[in-house]
Amino acid sequence: MMCLNYEIPDAASSSKKSTMTESNRDQLLSLKVMRLARPKFHEKVCVPVDPLDPFSTLIETAMCKVTGEENAEFPVGKFLMAPQMFDNIYLGETFSFYVSVLNESSQKCYDVCVKADLQTTSQRVSLNCRLQDANAELEPDKFLGQVVSHEIKETGQHILVCAVNYKTQDGEKMYFRKFFKFPVTKPIDVRTKFYNAEDNLNNDVYLEAQIQNTCSVPMILEKVELDPSEFYTCSEIKPPETEDSRGSYCSAKFLSPKDVRQYLYCLTPKTGEHSLNYYRGVTSIGKLDMCWRTSMGERGRLQTSPLQRMAPGYGDLRLTVERVPATVKIHQTFQIICKIHNCSERPLDLSLHLDNNLQPAMVFCCTSGLNLGQLLPNNSLEFTLELLPTQLGLQNISGLRVTDTFLRRTYEHDEIAQVFVQ
Numbered sequence: 001m002m003c004l005n006y007e008i009p010d011a012a013s014s015s016k017k018s019t020m021t022e023s024n025r026d027q028l029l030s031l032k033v034m035r036l037a038r039p040k041f042h043e044k045v046c047v048p049v050d051p052l053d054p055f056s057t058l059i060e061t062a063m064c065k066v067t068g069e070e071n072a073e074f075p076v077g078k079f080l081m082a083p084q085m086f087d088n089i090y091l092g093e094t095f096s097f098y099v100s101v102l103n104e105s106s107q108k109c110y111d112v113c114v115k116a117d118l119q120t121t122s123q124r125v126s127l128n129c130r131l132q133d134a135n136a137e138l139e140p141d142k143f144l145g146q147v148v149s150h151e152i153k154e155t156g157q158h159i160l161v162c163a164v165n166y167k168t169q170d171g172e173k174m175y176f177r178k179f180f181k182f183p184v185t186k187p188i189d190v191r192t193k194f195y196n197a198e199d200n201l202n203n204d205v206y207l208e209a210q211i212q213n214t215c216s217v218p219m220i221l222e223k224v225e226l227d228p229s230e231f232y233t234c235s236e237i238k239p240p241e242t243e244d245s246r247g248s249y250c251s252a253k254f255l256s257p258k259d260v261r262q263y264l265y266c267l268t269p270k271t272g273e274h275s276l277n278y279y280r281g282v283t284s285i286g287k288l289d290m291c292w293r294t295s296m297g298e299r300g301r302l303q304t305s306p307l308q309r310m311a312p313g314y315g316d317l318r319l320t321v322e323r324v325p326a327t328v329k330i331h332q333t334f335q336i337i338c339k340i341h342n343c344s345e346r347p348l349d350l351s352l353h354l355d356n357n358l359q360p361a362m363v364f365c366c367t368s369g370l371n372l373g374q375l376l377p378n379n380s381l382e383f384t385l386e387l388l389p390t391q392l393g394l395q396n397i398s399g400l401r402v403t404d405t406f407l408r409r410t411y412e413h414d415e416i417a418q419v420f421v422q
Helices: 054-067 273-280
Strands: 004-007 012-014 029-037 040-043 076-081 094-103 109-119 124-126 136-138 143-151 156-167 173-185 188-196 205-213 219-228 232-237 253-255 260-269 284-294 299-303 317-323 334-342 348-354 362-364 370-375 380-389 393-397 400-404 409-413 417-421
Touching: 029 109, 029 156, 029 173, 094 109, 094 156, 109 143, 136 143, 188 284, 205 219, 205 284, 219 232, 219 260, 232 284, 317 400, 317 409, 334 370, 370 380
Parallel strands: none
Antiparallel strands: 004 029, 012 173, 029 094, 040 076, 094 143, 109 124, 109 136, 109 156, 156 173, 188 205, 205 260, 219 253, 219 284, 232 260, 284 299, 317 334, 334 380, 348 370, 348 400, 362 380, 393 417, 400 409
16 A cells, blocks of 8 residues: 655644743654555546547647656546645544654653544543653654554544653653644435334334435445344345446445435344244344445445334234235135234233124135133234135235223224235
């Protein structure tokens, strides 16, 4: 990796000393801090060239002699250019800088130590600088230096505080600090939407994630994955990958500034009959893990906080359809299997009643008023219904009434499934 040094402008310099030295004494050492930044491709003036026009070809030849480029048609040249300004620092990137101490005096300095801290809006982090415990000797016109790297984990104003301690030949202790301010912004904006698919067939949850590039430069999303919580299994819903011109499959996504890309995930709960009530109180879905690279390969990584959703409310009783045919023939009976879950905290004494008036295209061919017995909390039971279709087309199954005989409370279940009658 080719890196170039760009000096960080200090926000405020302080040459104050500790109480063991005079405050107006000149320092023998100087401190420099430079950010490590990658070079950029030189952007040149692009001139369209007509290969059939001799005059246009002469213009291209003259421009290439002046600029040293091989072609005048491409806006990006083959030369690399050093950074001309202190580029933006984004959340999730690794901030690398070079800190050096130079002895500008004619004296020898002893016990030279450099300490680097990063002050954010919420905390102060001590950076791993080996010069902190060096206690080195520094000859005149000599220097000490080290590259320090730190992963940025917060947005807002950051202050890099560098403190230098050393001793003179007379044994006097000297001390000074320098401060370097720089802002940190968000590289991407993440918006999520939840769609609860809890119905009579499944308990799946769908997560739609919209990721927008808020940087000033393009980026390539190398990875966007959903790390589900322990209660879910996750699968991404996406179109099949297509083979590119080189015969390989690439999952990276290019995003220009302000562009948005959407991702869709399906989460299936790891629930059994004994854990349905516990699942009802679970709101944590998981975390989104994102990795990207910018134009010169600078890498960044972010992970969202745990995503929360509204827990589904089932009431005291929930009915699900375990098996139902997709198509049936008219005037021929078919069966469906239903399951009732007790989501309350008390036993339920249940009876099943069937109402044919609510589905004119279907007729129940089983006994109404069936006693289902007692159902304990967090338990379930299955029963089978037999129906006769009397009309063609897509028909709904309705008219199930489950009654709690103890409280005389009736739970109505309509449009629990659909079948196509042919």
